[in-house]
Amino acid sequence: MDSHLFITAPKKMEALSGSCLHIPCNFTAKPEDEFNSTRQTFGVWMKSDSRFAVNPNNVVFNSSGRVNKYPMNITGNLSQKNCSTLFSNLTTSHTDTYFFRVENWPYIATALCDPLQITVxxxxxxxxxxISAGDLKEKQSVSITCSALTPCPHSPPQLTWNLHPDSHSETEENTDGTFTTKLQQNITLSHTHDGYNISCSATYPVNGGRNKTAETQQTLSVSCK
Structure with missing residues (x-):
C-alpha cells in the first residue's frame, strides 16, 4: 500500500461509554506532495475501511460540516498539521478501526498505513x-503513586485513597499526548505499615451523572533494617 499521508497517533486507544476520548494526532504528507497550509484544509475520519472511493458511507466526520454522523470535533489546527480530535458521547457501538483523511484540494490523501483501533x-x-522502592524497609522514605488512565482529560477520574483522604489528584499529559491522573504521597515507613492495605479508587464521570468506579488494593510488606 502506497500511502501519501501519515499520522502520528496511538495505534490503539480505549475509552469509557458515556465519556469522551481525546485523540492526540499529527500528520505528515509525502515531501513531494502538494499539501499547502495556506489553502483551506478539512479533516475526515472514516471507520472500518480506508478506501474512500469504495465506501464513502464509512465517513463518520468531515470538519467541512458535510458529514457529522459521529460526535467528533477536530480540536487541532489542521494548517499546522495537528489533527487532534475530541470524540464525545461514546457508546460501545463506536468500537471500530478508524482512518484519518486530509482534504487540501488538490491534495487529498488517507493515512492508509496508520489505522487507529478504538475500543469503548x-x-x-x-x-x-x-511504590518507588522494591524492598521496603523501616525508616525508608518512599513515594507511593496511584494512577488512572484518563482518555477524557476534560472530565478526568476522581482518585481517592486511604493513605491520605484529603489528597488532590492531578491530571498530566504523557509524552504521546495521552493523559494520566495521579495521586502521590511520600511516606517514611515504620513497622506499623507492615501489612497495611492501600486502597485506591478511580471514579469516572459519565453522561447522565452515573459515575463509574473501579478500585485497586495493594498490601505493604515492610521488613526490619
Missing part, C-alpha cells in the same frame, strides 16, 4: 499503585 468499554479501568 462499559466498565472503567482499575487504577494502578506504584
Amino acid at each position: 468499554k462499559d466498565s472503567p479501568w482499575s487504577p494502578s499503585i506504584h
